[in-house]
Amino acid sequence: MTSPVAHAPPMAATAGKGIPSWARLGVIFGVVSAASIALWAPIGVSGTYPRFIGAILRRVTPEYAAANPYLVKMGSLLKPETFLVIGLLIGGFLASRMNREASPETEMVHAGEKTVSARYRDAFLGGFLIIFGARIAGGCTSGHIISGITQLSVSGLIFAAGVFASGIFTAKMLNAGGR
């Protein structure tokens, strides 16, 4: 029985015979992540969100921005991390267009998402929670899980345990009624 909710384009889980594409791409990403630590710093994405808020608040209400210890700690939007995020945007665009892929249709992710507006609502709510959670923990999938565990940091292992425990539970619960 096929799931009625998954409308993802068919994906090449394995690149023909031989090495599956996730394994090949994982090895390349491992080299990129190591090169990043060798040349610059460990990768990290979620800190750019509060730096963006800081840049806005410094224009709108400079007194508040200067008095907020968190915004002071996170610093300016001109940090290299922001350029990493710009790279993500361009990298995603180039990889999809160079492989002649059109913009993907909006995917319905859970059984409860019957309309596109329900999907937008879930994307918004999810976006809010991932950044709120990542900022409590001090990092996200890239900073804590990928480069955190790569550096053997204990915090990365604890964060990953929390993410997969509640992530697996949430994803299974949201789809439980739809089958």
Added chain:
Amino acid sequence: MDRIYALLVGLAMGALIQRVRASSPGMIARNLRLENLSIIKFMATTIAIGTILVYLLNLVTPMHFDIKPTYVVGVLVGGLVFGVGFGVGGYCPGTCVVGIGEGRRDAIWSIVGGVVGALAFTLTFTTIVAPMNKLMDFGKITLADVLHAPAVAVAVVLGIVFLGIVALLPTEPGAKAKS
């Protein structure tokens, strides 16, 4: 120079995330429902290769490590909140940026949610988050510190364990259960 390195790392990371389909929220949901493990195995491969490489390179030349502090309560709570958002939205702070690059409409809502989340976090930081993050704070500790072992040995063993798990886990455990 750091900004250029960060931009190049971001470009590579964005392309890899796009190619492995980690920017697809449907694919992330299938991974969290444990129907398809390709993204989880991709991440584990990345960490395995990265940790072995950085700690071997560290024997030759110093790396730009940046270990995140292990404040157990905050890191775990943050991970659990992140996991709920990950399960609901199917996006990470970085994969939604890649998603916008390849033209996903719902990814825009994830970013908007993230920006609102960052604002909410900034406003509540001093009252709620900072006191919680003082609980059980062990500072910047690594697995090598905990085990009282040389970091390079821990890195090689962890990398081999991760690669072993990746090799043993089926990529599509859900495919068999479905028929």
